[in-house]
Amino acid sequence: MSSPTPASPSSPVWRRLRANRAAMAGLLVVVLLLLLAAAAPLVAALEGQNPTAFHNELIDSATGGVPIGPFGGASARHWLGVEPGTGRDVLARLVYGAQVSLSVSIGATVVQVALGTLIGLAAGLGNQLADTVLSRTMDLAIAFPGLVFAISLMAVVPGSFPRPVLLMLVLGVLGWGGTARLVRGQALTLRSLDHVAAARLSGARSWRTARREILPGLAAPVITYAALLLPGNVTAEAGLSFLGVGVRPPTSSWGQMLSGATTWYQADPAYVLLPAGLLFVTVLAFTVLGEGLRTALDPRAKSRLRRARSRRTVAA
Amino acid sequence: MIRFLVRRTVSTLTVMLVLSVVVYLVFYAAPHDPALLVCGKGCDGARLAVVRHKLGTDLPLWQQYWQFLHGLLAGRDFDAGTDITHCAAPCFGYSFQTDQPVLGMITARLPLDASLTVGAAVLWLLIGIGAGVLSALRRGGIGERALTGVTLAGMAMPVFLVGLLLMMLFCGYLQWLPFPTYVPFTQDPSAWAANLVLPWISLALVTAASYARMTRSSLLETLAEDHIRTARAYGLGERRIVLGHALRGALTPVITLLAMDLGGLLGGAQLTESVFGFDGIGRLLVESVNKIDLPVVVGVTLFAGFFIVIANALADLLYALADPRVGLR
Secondary structure (H helix, E strand, O other), X not given: OOOOOOOOOOOHHHHHHXXXXXXXXXXXXXXXXXXXXXXXXXXXXXXXXXXXXXOHHHXXXXXXXXXXXXXXXXXXOXXXXXXXXXXOEHHHHHHHHHHHHHHHHHHHHHHHHHHHHHHHHHHXXXXXXXXXXXXXHHHHHHHOOHHHHHHHHHHHOOOOOOHHHHHHHHHHHHOOHHHXXXXXXXXXXXXXXXXXXXXXXXXXXXXXXXXXHHHHHHHHHHHHHHHHHHHHHHHHHHHHHHOOOOOOOOOOOHHHHHHHHOOOOOOOHHHHHHHHHXXXXXXXXXXXXXXXXXXXXXXXXXHHHHHHOOOOOOOO | OHHHHHHHHHHHHHXXXXXXXXXXXXXXXXXXXXXXXXXXXXXXXXXXXXXXXXXXXXXXXHHHHHHHHHHHHHOEEEEOOOOEEEEOOOOOOEOOOOOOEHHHHHHHHHHHHHHHHHHHHHHHHHHHHHHHHHHHHOOOOHHHHHHHHHHHHHHOOOHHHXXXXXXXXXXXXXXXXXXOOOOOOOOOHHHHHHHHHHHHHHHHHHHHHHHHHHHHHHHHHHHOOHHHHXXXXXXXXXXXXXXXXXXXXXXXXXXXXXXXXXXXXXXXXXXXXXXXXXXOHHHHHHHHHHOXXXXXXXXXXXXXXXXXXXXXXXXXXXXXXXXXXXXXO
């Protein structure tokens, strides 16, 4: 039985994705952002700055720390200006912020999908009791006020624990419900198919059946769902850092820069617009790419995914 | 119907119970000592023990939790050494930091969050459903493509980003609006609206996108059904078919979405409140989490969870009422 394996270059999936101009633009932006994040030390070295050094001589102490000069103090030495209040280099903080944003959001998505797939498979393929218990747990996980809990969890873990890793884990542990529900439904459908029934009747153990017969059929919906979760995780990281419970200084994050910008936007608009623009472009690129993947992987899967999609973790 | 209500009540109570247990466990496992924070600088061992006893954090975890549960269901007495305060059910306890009753702290902030939520919901329903219906009627045109682009952009904007940019534009540069500070409706309705208009627009813009998409796809599905074909065969006009017949069925999934969003926001709009500097339930949570003010954190979490769970149950009920084909489970 051939099952749809995405991502091989000649597959119809890739062809459909390539025909979608918006999705390709999204893909291009995502690749550029990943490169930018990976090359953050290089970019900072090229500019000759680092993200944590204070430059008191570049800010005006009489106004409380507004950068001296137009466009947030942009100059040949500080290409995008310096941070108000501290004089730290904005470009360096932005590119290091990209590292945090992308690693946390991708890591959180991996945790969500891995947990969700495992629990969903266990519920869909296990016995009646396991299914009941796990399904109720899924309901519970989806009904949990995610942001409220993320805020609480982030605050009580000691400061010595690396914050980006903590963010990944917290977002991951709070956001697996939707994937689990989707996987369970898919597993129940796939289980009733002939080739899976044949494998079971021939005496294959359930773990082997799951791996060989069910997992390949899950790939398409799970990849699509993960692509739709990702932009939400970018926003979630930015939101938690904005609230002051995410990444902490001296590590930089776009959400944290925006939080600082709330007191500076009149004196230094550049300091708002730069992280805002970058965050917007990132989330938009991931969203467009996710939409493209969804239509490319299964043009008719729309309503099924819509029903499975759970509450957004961070809405307001 | 009765079975549905019983089932939902039981599951609601379960979720609330689990929520409270998890919050207690998380904060109990935390390395911070709230008594140390309350006691302040220059605190010696004897005074710390007194503070611990007053807060009740000297008891083992299960006893603390049991007292909390007892207070919630039947009220409890607080022994402050010299006098005893009785806290009637539902008792969420007193803030470690300010000694105020937690329930009072939350309900005092509820009008703000209710104003924020209801005003924004009216806006996002108008924008979302309007745009969704328009794009479903004019399929394949330039308008539809534009709408798709705008909704995707709206979904990509976090609310604090929209709020910040709007505030920069309308309060900073154009100076058309005051910098938002919350004015109660009962005090001055026009100032209430003028101060809330930017938060409303911010929340509505980021939320309307998903409503537009859902309205559109659901309306298209409904328009393909048999009873609509019958209506068409009778020669009814397109406008009457959509507004009079298709929209009612098409809006059922939108109701679910609305109930969930309302439930989520009423328990605190952390990011919106934070960007506009409003002192609502969301900020109360962020502040008390940072101060390890356990009774307040537990109170707000339960409160937020309560709204979400109730909203979910309400959504299912409305869904079944709006669409008779859906049974109550």
